Amino acid sequence: xxxxxxxxxxxxxxxVMLAVFISACGSNNAGVSKELLDAVRDLNRPRDGxxxxxxxxxxxxxxTGSVVQDLCFQGWTDPAAANFDPxxxxxxxxxxxxxDPDARVxxxxxxxxxxxxxxxxxxxxxxxxxxxxxxEQRKAKGFRVMGTIFQNGAGGPAAPSDAAxxxxxxxxxxxxxxxxxxxxxxxxxxNVAPFNILIDTRTMKILLTLxxxxxxxxxxxxxxxxxxxxx
Amino acid sequence: xxxxxxxxxxxxxxxxxxxxxxxxxxxxxEPMRVDLTEATSVFYNVDNRNSRTGVTATRLDxxxxxxxxxxxxxxxxxxxxxxxxLDSAWFYTAPDPTDTALTxxxxxxxxxxxxxxxxxxxxxxxxxTEASRELATRYTSWLYPSKYYVxxxxxDVEATIGDFYGQFGRGFVLSVRKLDExxxxxxxxxxxxxxxxxxxxxxxxxxxxxxVLNPLRLDEASGRYLGVTSAVTPGLVSxxxxxxxxxxxxxxxxxxxxxxxxxxxxxxxxxxxxxLVQVGVHGSLVSRTMLDVDGTPAxxxxxxxxxxxxxxxxxxxxxxxxxxxxxxxxxxTALQSLAYPAALESASSALPGTGYAxxxxxxxxxxxxxxTVEAKHYRRFxxxxxxxxxxxxxxxxxxxxxxxxxxxxxxxxxxFEGFNTCVSGGRAKADVQVGPHAVAFxxxxxxxxxxxxxxxxxxxxxxxxxxRVWDFASGLELVSxxxxxxxxxxxxxxxxDTARLVPDPNGxxxxxxxxxxxxRYEATKWLGGPFSLRLxxxxxxxxxxLGGVTTPWTELQQLVAVDYAPxxxxxxxxxxxxxxxxxxxxFNGMLGYNFDSSSNVxxxxxxxxxxxxxxxxxxxxxxxxEGVRVDATFRF
Numbered sequence: 022x023x024x025x026x027x028x029x030x031x032x033x034x035x036x037v038m039l040a041v042f043i044s045a046c047g048s049n050n051a052g053v054s055k056e057l058l059d060a061v062r063d064l065n066r067p068r069d070g071x072x073x074x075x076x077x078x079x080x081x082x083x084x085t086g087s088v089v090q091d092l093c094f095q096g097w098t099d100p101a102a103a104n105f106d107p108x109x110x111x112x113x114x115x116x117x118x119x120x121d122p123d124a125r126v127x128x129x130x131x132x133x134x135x136x137x138x139x140x141x142x143x144x145x146x147x148x149x150x151x152x153x154x155x156x157e158q159r160k161a162k163g164f165r166v167m168g169t170i171f172q173n174g175a176g177g178p179a180a181p182s183d184a185a186x187x188x189x190x191x192x193x194x195x196x197x198x199x200x201x202x203x204x205x206x207x208x209x210x211x212n213v214a215p216f217n218i219l220i221d222t223r224t225m226k227i228l229l230t231l232x233x234x235x236x237x238x239x240x241x242x243x244x245x246x247x248x249x250x251x252x
Numbered sequence: 253x254x255x256x257x258x259x260x261x262x263x264x265x266x267x268x269x270x271x272x273x274x275x276x277x278x279x280x281x282e283p284m285r286v287d288l289t290e291a292t293s294v295f296y297n298v299d300n301r302n303s304r305t306g307v308t309a310t311r312l313d314x315x316x317x318x319x320x321x322x323x324x325x326x327x328x329x330x331x332x333x334x335x336x337x338l339d340s341a342w343f344y345t346a347p348d349p350t351d352t353a354l355t356x357x358x359x360x361x362x363x364x365x366x367x368x369x370x371x372x373x374x375x376x377x378x379x380x381t382e383a384s385r386e387l388a389t390r391y392t393s394w395l396y397p398s399k400y401y402v403x404x405x406x407x408d409v410e411a412t413i414g415d416f417y418g419q420f421g422r423g424f425v426l427s428v429r430k431l432d433e434x435x436x437x438x439x440x441x442x443x444x445x446x447x448x449x450x451x452x453x454x455x456x457x458x459x460x461x462x463x464v465l466n467p468l469r470l471d472e473a474s475g476r477y478l479g480v481t482s483a484v485t486p487g488l489v490s491x492x493x494x495x496x497x498x499x500x501x502x503x504x505x506x507x508x509x510x511x512x513x514x515x516x517x518x519x520x521x522x523x524x525x526x527x528l529v530q531v532g533v534h535g536s537l538v539s540r541t542m543l544d545v546d547g548t549p550a551x552x553x554x555x556x557x558x559x560x561x562x563x564x565x566x567x568x569x570x571x572x573x574x575x576x577x578x579x580x581x582x583x584x585t586a587l588q589s590l591a592y593p594a595a596l597e598s599a600s601s602a603l604p605g606t607g608y609a610x611x612x613x614x615x616x617x618x619x620x621x622x623x624t625v626e627a628k629h630y631r632r633f634x635x636x637x638x639x640x641x642x643x644x645x646x647x648x649x650x651x652x653x654x655x656x657x658x659x660x661x662x663x664x665x666x667x668f669e670g671f672n673t674c675v676s677g678g679r680a681k682a683d684v685q686v687g688p689h690a691v692a693f694x695x696x697x698x699x700x701x702x703x704x705x706x707x708x709x710x711x712x713x714x715x716x717x718x719x720r721v722w723d724f725a726s727g728l729e730l731v732s733x734x735x736x737x738x739x740x741x742x743x744x745x746x747x748x749d750t751a752r753l754v755p756d757p758n759g760x761x762x763x764x765x766x767x768x769x770x771x772r773y774e775a776t777k778w779l780g781g782p783f784s785l786r787l788x789x790x791x792x793x794x795x796x797x798l799g800g801v802t803t804p805w806t807e808l809q810q811l812v813a814v815d816y817a818p819x820x821x822x823x824x825x826x827x828x829x830x831x832x833x834x835x836x837x838x839f840n841g842m843l844g845y846n847f848d849s850s851s852n853v854x855x856x857x858x859x860x861x862x863x864x865x866x867x868x869x870x871x872x873x874x875x876x877x878e879g880v881r882v883d884a885t886f887r888f
Binding site (some may be wrong): 233 | 307350354360370374376377378381490507553554595599600604642643646669709710755798801832833834864
């Protein structure tokens with residue numbers, strides 16, 4: 022049986038402890054308090070809730086071919102059904118898609134209010150389908166999408182109201198969340214948007230990371246993987 | 253290993269702080285001449301005011317310092333030349349990942365006295381991990397041979413082994429050169445042979461080259477470096493990459509991944525003609541080294557160009573340099589084919605087919621008027637961008653191996669997204685000599701582009717993808733009778749509209765995509781004796797419907813300097829931006845001293861606004877700088 026999923030890996034946790042110890046001894050900062058260290062150690066305990074299915078074990082990484090760690094966000098599984106109401110946001114984790122028996126490929130999309138290309142990725146144009154349309158065309162084959170927004174128009178962290186505004190403009194019916202802590206920063210610079218991560222939901226391995234709006238390559242890869250997948 | 257390299261760097265730098273030229277006793281009847289140049293920069297970056305709550309990368313570009321050195325040695329003897337450039341960087345201070353994570357965590361907590369909970373711990377671990385992964389590609393001291401070559405030059409033959417630049421035609425097929433304004437210096441490391449044949453008025457020149465593309469590996473503006481691994485340096489590529497920076501692991505992730513995979517190139521050019529007409533045939537083939545990911549070839553950063561494993565480009569040019577003494581004309585047509593790994597090719601129906609480009613330039617001179625018309629018609633014609641991991645080294649997105657002409661001003665930075673890959677249009681410029689020392693000019697540009705406001709790799713030219721652009725400008729150049737004073741001033745505007753309606757962030761819909769009114773000027777005024785006053789400015793009023801700023805904003809950039817020829821220059825700069833995403837004002841000053849015509853030292857202190865900088869369509873985003881830097885060049 023696989024161990025319950027966590028957001029830290031034993032190896033990375035040990036490294037953090039070592040680095041924290043070193044920095045506490047030698048850095049200019051006041052140092053990491055024992056209380057924070059204890060909170061970090063406690064992360065190794067199993068997380069409450071979750072989808073019930075076990076998540077692939079660490080090590081986790083950010084490069085293509087590595088297993089992505091279980092990231093969680095506050096958002097809606099169906100923004101339109103929730104009437105884009107921030108009060109109706111719940112926790113959405115990547116493990117939720119791993120637990121979906123019909124899912125094959127997950128697209129995690131990261132956007133910002135200031136991002137012009139993001140607007141066209143979501144809204145489409147002319148003969149270029151919107152992201153919702155791209156999902157609709159492939160959902161039966163196991164394609165899933167989760168959108169995230171990390172910055173507002175002034176470059177500050179996105180708020181639930183920014184997520185609500187974005188989701189309502191594009192009438193989103195797929196999971197959409199706010200990434201105010203910029204967890205996608207694990208993968209790329211804050212200047213890069215849109216940023217897309219394709220994940221094989223059966224193994225949670227990263228299939229592709231893509232900077233910018235390149236639908237031919239992105240959905241070419243999606244179709245390539247869906248074509249190889251068997252239900 | 254890095255400590256050893258840092259020590260080597262120090263030894264080289266300290267021993268070469270003042271370089272001297274050498275001329276040896278005659279060897280084979282001729283002395284050997286050796287020229288040495290030492291260019292060194294020391295700077296320290298303080299908080300550059302770009303910090304964003306919770307964003308790690310905006311903290312990691314504060315409080316770091318580097319001593320950056322370029323030692324260049326060139327020798328020549330008879331028909332032979334040899335050269336070596338050693339680049340090094342010693343980061344004498346850099347941010348700490350756990351300090352950065354702790355700072356971000358404490359900023360996030362609304363109650364600093366509350367006990368740390370699981371969310372705090374997760375945030376701290378995440379930010380520490382982000383910071384360490386970011387620092388794995390930054391602030392690493394290196395000493396490496398950035399350029400080297402051996403050359404042989406006669407009247408009829410030129411051969412080079414090592415690093416060399418290359419440009420064919422107007423840049424469609426190959427343009428590998430130095431762009432100081434963008435801190436870009438890409439060469440080809442391999443071999444090149446050029447042969448010339450002359451018979452009467454007929455000239456023939458043939459060039460063949462091949463090798464591995466070699467961009468600069470250190471970016472001094474960001475402290476980032478490009479690292480390779482053995483996975484992306486197969487065969488002979490490993491020889492070319494000997495001594496070059498290697499990718500390194502981070503303290504929290506021992507997976508070592510390259511941020512650059514060297515591309516291989518083979519190219520040839522044949523130019524023939526007389527003084528009146530010259531015809532050229534040019535071709536290049538770029539072959540990528542892909543990563544093997546679970547048996548699938550993958551680019552470091554997927555994209556319509558970066559995912560192609562073979563890029564073929566060819567062109568034919570016709571140059572008429574002298575139209576009966578009344579002008580010149582140039583025409584070049586190019587074809588481009590991008591080939592992809594089989595799995596991607598079969599899965600995607602949206603990848604671009606063969607692209608083409610047609611470019612023409614005609615200059616007509618009939619005193620006092622000179623008329624220049626440039627036109628372009630590009631369909632699915634892409635810049636040959638390098639195989640760089642943009643997620644981890646975005647500063648190197650500028651590295652590319654060709655440069656299709658834009659037909660716009662060299663400094664234009666408003667061709668957004670894929671503007672120049674699917675466009676028709678051009679610019680007509682008239683220069684009129686209105687006086688013995690005065691020229692007035694004006695231009696009008698008109699462009700239709702289908703890949704600026706929407707991703708359009710296949711270049712579908714329907715109205716739903718269309719942007720229509722008008723570009724107007726006028727100005728004058730004045731030179732004083734003694735030629736010691738001059739001024740150039742330009743006033744211009746740009747109208748960029750979508751054919752379809754797009755959402756207006758202020759409500760409703762609009763066709764406005766981008767608007768700009770700008771003024772540019774450069775003036776030098778002789779004050780008498782050795783003194784001159786220099787003024788330079790670029791002032792803009794901008795509006796971008798979908799760029800995140802909901803209302804028009806102003807940008808000002810002013811520089812004033814006083815020269816005490818030939819030794820001293822003192823200057824001050826001021827920048828302002830009304831874009832609420834950035835701090836509004838920036839002040840700086842500089843002082844420069846010339847030891848002679850080729851050796852100098854300067855100090856700059858203050859603030860410089862970041863942003864997009866473009867040179868002939870090649871663009872990069874610079875981070876803001878705040879701090880002090882000292883630059884010195886010694887050359888004989």
